[in-house]
Amino acid sequence: MQSLKLTAWHNTVMAVRMKDIARDLGVSVVTVSKVLRNHSDISPATRERVLKRMKELNYRPNLAARALVTGRTNMIGLIVPDLVHPFFAEVAKGLSKVLRKKGYGLVISSSEEDPELEQQEIDQLLARRVDALIIASAQWTVESFRRIEEMKTPYVLIDRRFAGLAANFVGVDDEQVGAVATEHLIEIGCQRIAHIRGPELSTALGRLEGYRRTLTRHGLAMPPGYIVLGKSADDAADASGYQAMRQLLRLNPRPDGVFCYNDPIGMGALKAILEAGLRVPEDIAVIGCGNVHYAGLLRVPLSSIDQESATIGERAAKLALSLIESKDTVRPKTILLAPKLAVRDSTRKVACAAK
Amino acid sequence: MQSLKLTAWHNTVMAVRMKDIARDLGVSVVTVSKVLRNHSDISPATRERVLKRMKELNYRPNLAARALVTGRTNMIGLIVPDLVHPFFAEVAKGLSKVLRKKGYGLVISSSEEDPELEQQEIDQLLARRVDALIIASAQWTVESFRRIEEMKTPYVLIDRRFAGLAANFVGVDDEQVGAVATEHLIEIGCQRIAHIRGPELSTALGRLEGYRRTLTRHGLAMPPGYIVLGKSADDAADASGYQAMRQLLRLNPRPDGVFCYNDPIGMGALKAILEAGLRVPEDIAVIGCGNVHYAGLLRVPLSSIDQESATIGERAAKLALSLIESKDTVRPKTILLAPKLAVRDSTRKVACAAK
DNA sequence: GCTTGTTACTTTATCGCTACCATTGCCCGA
DNA sequence: TCGGGCAATGGTAGCGATAAAGTAACAAGC
Numbered sequence: 041m042q043s044l045k046l047t048a049w050h051n052t053v054m055a056v057r058m059k060d061i062a063r064d065l066g067v068s069v070v071t072v073s074k075v076l077r078n079h080s081d082i083s084p085a086t087r088e089r090v091l092k093r094m095k096e097l098n099y100r101p102n103l104a105a106r107a108l109v110t111g112r113t114n115m116i117g118l119i120v121p122d123l124v125h126p127f128f129a130e131v132a133k134g135l136s137k138v139l140r141k142k143g144y145g146l147v148i149s150s151s152e153e154d155p156e157l158e159q160q161e162i163d164q165l166l167a168r169r170v171d172a173l174i175i176a177s178a179q180w181t182v183e184s185f186r187r188i189e190e191m192k193t194p195y196v197l198i199d200r201r202f203a204g205l206a207a208n209f210v211g212v213d214d215e216q217v218g219a220v221a222t223e224h225l226i227e228i229g230c231q232r233i234a235h236i237r238g239p240e241l242s243t244a245l246g247r248l249e250g251y252r253r254t255l256t257r258h259g260l261a262m263p264p265g266y267i268v269l270g271k272s273a274d275d276a277a278d279a280s281g282y283q284a285m286r287q288l289l290r291l292n293p294r295p296d297g298v299f300c301y302n303d304p305i306g307m308g309a310l311k312a313i314l315e316a317g318l319r320v321p322e323d324i325a326v327i328g329c330g331n332v333h334y335a336g337l338l339r340v341p342l343s344s345i346d347q348e349s350a351t352i353g354e355r356a357a358k359l360a361l362s363l364i365e366s367k368d369t370v371r372p373k374t375i376l377l378a379p380k381l382a383v384r385d386s387t388r389k390v391a392c393a394a395k
Numbered sequence: 396m397q398s399l400k401l402t403a404w405h406n407t408v409m410a411v412r413m414k415d416i417a418r419d420l421g422v423s424v425v426t427v428s429k430v431l432r433n434h435s436d437i438s439p440a441t442r443e444r445v446l447k448r449m450k451e452l453n454y455r456p457n458l459a460a461r462a463l464v465t466g467r468t469n470m471i472g473l474i475v476p477d478l479v480h481p482f483f484a485e486v487a488k489g490l491s492k493v494l495r496k497k498g499y500g501l502v503i504s505s506s507e508e509d510p511e512l513e514q515q516e517i518d519q520l521l522a523r524r525v526d527a528l529i530i531a532s533a534q535w536t537v538e539s540f541r542r543i544e545e546m547k548t549p550y551v552l553i554d555r556r557f558a559g560l561a562a563n564f565v566g567v568d569d570e571q572v573g574a575v576a577t578e579h580l581i582e583i584g585c586q587r588i589a590h591i592r593g594p595e596l597s598t599a600l601g602r603l604e605g606y607r608r609t610l611t612r613h614g615l616a617m618p619p620g621y622i623v624l625g626k627s628a629d630d631a632a633d634a635s636g637y638q639a640m641r642q643l644l645r646l647n648p649r650p651d652g653v654f655c656y657n658d659p660i661g662m663g664a665l666k667a668i669l670e671a672g673l674r675v676p677e678d679i680a681v682i683g684c685g686n687v688h689y690a691g692l693l694r695v696p697l698s699s700i701d702q703e704s705a706t707i708g709e710r711a712a713k714l715a716l717s718l719i720e721s722k723d724t725v726r727p728k729t730i731l732l733a734p735k736l737a738v739r740d741s742t743r744k745v746a747c748a749a750k
Numbered sequence: 751g752c753t754t755g756t757t758a759c760t761t762t763a764t765c766g767c768t769a770c771c772a773t774t775g776c777c778c779g780a
Numbered sequence: 781t782c783g784g785g786c787a788a789t790g791g792t793a794g795c796g797a798t799a800a801a802g803t804a805a806c807a808a809g810c
Contacts, residue, residue: 058767069768084765105768107767108768109766110768
């Protein structure tokens with residue numbers, strides 16, 4: 041007979057346990073456990089009986105208990121600055137696809153682009169003993185990562201990197217993003233190319249650098265004021281792109297091409313240009329980055345640089361899984377994906393198309 | 396002295412445990428545990444000592460262990476058909492915002508709109524012993540929900556409901572969505588209003604019903620062929636909206652207003668109309684649903700019905716938390732939010748604005 | 751002086767599961 | 781006949797934490 045003492049726990053839930061199956065079948069819990077985990081030293085007959093009973097009782101192993109003894113939770117934590125941003129949503133989807141197959145669960149937190157909140161979320165996930173962390177970080181310092189290392193939890197950074205931090209990284213080559221975009225604008229005949237840059241993150245800095253280098257390589261000028269900051273990269277990114285573009289429109293000479301840090305900014309820029317009575321791309325060509333789903337449906341379909349968000353998710357997942365498998369710490373790995381150009385009307389000059 | 400036997404577990408990880416703190420301070424583990432949980436029967440002096448040592452050692456409670464004994468994981472599972480869909484992403488954000496404050500974690504799974512996959516994900520989350528489930532279901536039957544009930548795990552459905560299932564629900568009133576949209580089109584003078592409907596889900600059916608009733612109430616005709624199915628509600632929704640609209644354009648008389656199941660479909664419809672050389676809204680007014688972020692930046696800014704996605708998330712989270720708190724099963728609650736009209740150019744007729 | 755209560759702890763008994771050996775037959779070769 | 785090797789199963793001891801109940805020390809009340 042089971043213990044007669046009923047704890048609070050017993051009153052509320054009463055899930056099926058291995059013990060119940062073992063008792064019903066007159067075998068030991070260990071045998072049941074072995075069947076569950078496909079151990080080889082169980083006779084087919086017993087295995088069948090156990091499986092049958094499991095199905096009958098709709099048994100589900102208590103993963104929390106398993107985690108306690110194995111030290112592995114089969115969960116991976118993901119922290120992103122903004123779930124609503126299509127880029128991160130796609131990354132999450134790519135991740136989830138790979139992890140599901142391997143039986144891993146995905147715990148997602150949003151840091152709302154707030155370093156302090158992100159720190160808290162990291163702590164939460166570490167307390168939950170996730171097997172690995174995947175982070176698109178909003179931090180300014182590398183301190184949080186040290187704390188993760190202390191726990192010996194493997195982690196993979198995505199999208200945003202940190203100088204001086206030897207960590208696993210998966211992302212697009214941002215300098216190349218800037219280069220490809222700028223190169224494209226030059227190719228279609230733009231001479232005065234402006235850039236609406238993003239915040240102080242590796243992504244924005246990399247794209248800026250790629251833009252600069254490409255202009256220099258082609259001997260093109262970068263007049264003062266041609267680099268404007270798009271203030272927010274989040275919800276209000278389109279508004280900030282709009283503002284930034286209006287600023288650019290006041291310049292003399294006016295730019296004839298704009299490379300925008302991301303698509304929302306690009307959309308805002310488009311709006312400002314059209315509102316000013318100018319034509320895209322004839323007067324000003326615009327290119328964004330991120331290749332969001334709706335880029336093609338805009339007033340003027342927006343050319344963009346594709347960051348392969350889903351691939352980033354998949355690669356990050358695979359990398360994380362390999363880190364979990366490998367017993368000892370391996371040298372951090374950096375996976376840089378090549379950006380792809382997606383040409384649409386906003387950079388499709390008729391004159392050029394005919395060339 | 397600790398056990399000399401080193402298990403595999405000990406070799407790999409070595410996180411700080413209560414035991415370590417207790418040993419260092421010469422108190423019992425329980426005392427440490429009580430400090431952690433702010434029990435009152437601990438002297439300020441001891442409390443301080445424990446807290447100090449916790450900080451020094453960077454102690455983090457093992458939530459898996461806690462879960463095992465308390466029977467509560469402090470995790471809530473969310474299953475959505477598609478994480479990339481802005482609606483669900485916003486719901487997730489709203490959820491996460493509320494849950495974070497209460498110290499709950501969010502485990503997110505995507506069912507990819509596949510009922511079987513969804514079933515697997517539900518099983519996974521139940522095995523993880525999440526305290527509650529929040530589901531935007533892609534199921535056709537209610538069987539999965541019975542299985543959740545068997546485990547006595549509280550669950551909340553969002554967005555999509557099921558006839559004949561007494562379950563907690565949070566979502567927008569879809570019939571009202573259809574009514575508001577149709578009413579608006581009538582108000583701006585449309586006479587022949589078509590509808591590009593969605594798949595066989597409560598959302599699409601509700602909106603369709605609202606559309607029908609409103610037309611009937613106003614004594615307007617619903618010529619055959621005026622209701623077209625937008626085949627996919629996912630990735631290719633815009634393409635399917637485009638196709639559906641082309642079909643509508645072939646009709647005689649041609650509709651002068653279209654209510655679309657969602658915004659992506661609306662965007663596709665817009666494209667088809669403009670491509671046919673017609674004007675929006677002068678020739679045909681278009682309204683969508685979902686009020687996605689980019690709706691205002693389209694070729695013709697798209698009017699839409701706002702579903703208050705973030706609010707749905709927040710309400711669902713609060714409902715789930717209250718279900719967890721309440722010991723005994725309560726009567727399922729249905730929370731219906733009122734849709735809001737967001738008027739943009741696609742339904743802003745000059746003639747009408749002057750009226 | 752002895753009960754009664756309070757404060758501040760500690761002891762004990764799990765939670766559900768797995769790791770790590772035992773153990774029990776049974777067959778086989780020497 | 782016996783040791784040894786397999787095949788199949790079981791016993792025991794935790795994992796890190798909490799719940800419930802116990803205990804020592806001291807104060808208060810009559």
